[in-house]
Amino acid sequence: MLFHTSGFAAFFLCAFAAAWATRGRPTLHLWTLTAASFVFYAAWDWRFAFLLLGSGLFNWAAALALERREGRARRAVVAGAVAANLGVLATFKYFDFFAEGLNALLRAAGFEGGMPYAGLILPVGVSFFTFQGLSYVVDVHRREIAASRPAVEVLLYLSLFPQLVAGPIVRASALLPQIRARLTPAPGPERVAAGFAAVMILSGLFKKLVLANYIAADLVDEAFFDPSFYGAADLWLAAYGYSVQIYCDFSGYSDMAIGLAALLGFAIPKNFDQPFRAASMREFWRRWHISLSTWLRDYLYKPMGGSHGRAGRTARNLFLTMLLGGLWHGAAWTFVLWGALHGALLVAERALARAAPPMPSGRAGRAAAIFVTFHLVVLTFVLFRSESLPLFWDFLAGLTRWEQPPELAGGFVAGLIALGVALHFTPPEAPERAARALSAPPWPALGLVAGLLLALIGFLAPAEVTPFIYFQF
C-alpha cells in the first residue's frame, strides 16, 4: 500500500476517522491505531505481521524483565534482547550473504559443499522496526524511559504505520511519551497541524512522484544497468541524477511519513536537512538520514568509546560505525564498501582538521567546501547504486570517456536534477511559512488548494511509479 495510491488514501481516511473517533476512550484509541498499522503492514505480506507482532511482544517482555533486575542479571537481559533483535535481522537479511561468503572461503580452501542458503524473503521495513525495538530496550536499560506496562504502547511504537516500512527511525524516548500522553483524555478540543501536514505530504509527493521518478526512468536506471555503453556526459549526469533521485525518493517518503503522522497527532523528528548544502562529510551526516546517523552515534559509536580516547581509537570507532551503517543498508559488498568509504572520509577529514590550517572562511571558502563535499557524496553514491563491483568500475572508467556523444543526457532531466539541487538552497524557514499561510484561511481553502496541488502532481507524474528505494532496506 504505497502512500501515493488511491487505495492508501481510502485506508488513511478510515484510519484517521477511526483514530480520532476513539480519542475519548484512550485504550481503544491506541488499539485502533495499532490495528490500523498492522492492517497496513499485512497488506504487504500478511505473514510478516506475525514477525512484527512477535518483535513487539518480545521487546515489551524484555523491557519489563529489565525493570525487575539489577547488576549482572540486568546486563544479561539487555544483552539477550539485543542479540535476539540482531538475530532477526541476521536471519532475514544477512543469512545468505554470510553463507555465500563462507562458502567462497571454503571453496578457496579446497572444501566441497558448504552452508545451504535459506532463500528467505526480506520482510519490508525489518531494518527499521528492529532498530526501533533495539532503541526501546536499550533506552529502558539506560533508564532513559520507563518500561511500558500495557503491551499496546510498545506494539504501536514499533508499528505506527506512517513510518513503519521506511522510517524515520523514531527513538522510544521521542515517540513513547507521545503514545502515553494519549492514555489520558485530552484537556480540550484536539487540534492537528493540518497546514504543516499538507506542506509535508505535498512536498514529499512532488519529490518522489515527479523528480525521483523521471530521473530514475529517463536516466539513472539505464545508465547504471550497463555503464560501459555510455560516455562521460551521460554517466556524470547519471551520477548527479542518482544522488538527487535517492534524496528525493527517501526524503520524499520521510516528508510524507511526518505529514501523515502529524494528521494523527504525532510529531516525528525530521530526517533530512538540506544535505547537499553540507560543507564537510561530518556535516553531511548531520543532515542526511538523521534518524539513522544519530541512532548509530548513540547506540554504536558512543558505546564503543566515541571520541573519548586517543585519535587512533576514535578513528577506529568512526570507521567501524560507518562500515556497519553501510551493511545496515543491505547484504552486498557495494553497501559495505560504501560505508567503509564514508568511514575513511570522516577519519581523513578529522585528521586533516588537526594537521592542516583551517579551511578558508567566508562565502567563497564555504562554496568550495560544499562543492567538494557534494562531489564526494555523488561519487560514493555511484558505488551505492551499482549492482556489483565490476559495474562500479565500468561506471568509473566511463566518467572519462568524453569522446562518446551523449545519448541519455537531455535538457529535461538535467533541469529536474538542477531543481533537486536547488531545493537545498531555499530558505530553511520556507516550509513553516507555507504551513502558516495554508492554515490561515478557512478550512475549505486549505482543502481546495491541497486538492488542486495533489491533482497537479498526479498530472505531472508518470503512470508507472517505481518503488521507494529504502523499502529494500
Add this chain to the structure above:
Amino acid sequence: MAEPTPETPPASLPVGRAAAALALALLVALSLNPRVPGGWARDAGLPEATTLAAIDAADALAAWAEAAGLTAPGDWVSARVQALREE
C-alpha cells in the same frame, strides 16, 4: 526544500475541520485526476477538457522547443504528450 522541524509549533486546526479539509482535498484530487474513473468531474468532462488543454499547451511548447533547437524530436516532451494521449 528545507525540512521543517516538528518542534516548531505550526498553525493547527481543530480535528473536525482538518478532517473536512482532508476529505475535500482528496475529493478534488481524485475527481480531477484523469486516471481515476468514476470521479464526478470526469463524468462532467472536466478532466478531459483540462487534460486536453494541457496536452495542447504541451504540444505547442514541444513544437516551440524543437523549433528553437532546445529539444530533439521524439524526446521526453513528445513522449510525455504521446503517453497522455494514450492514457
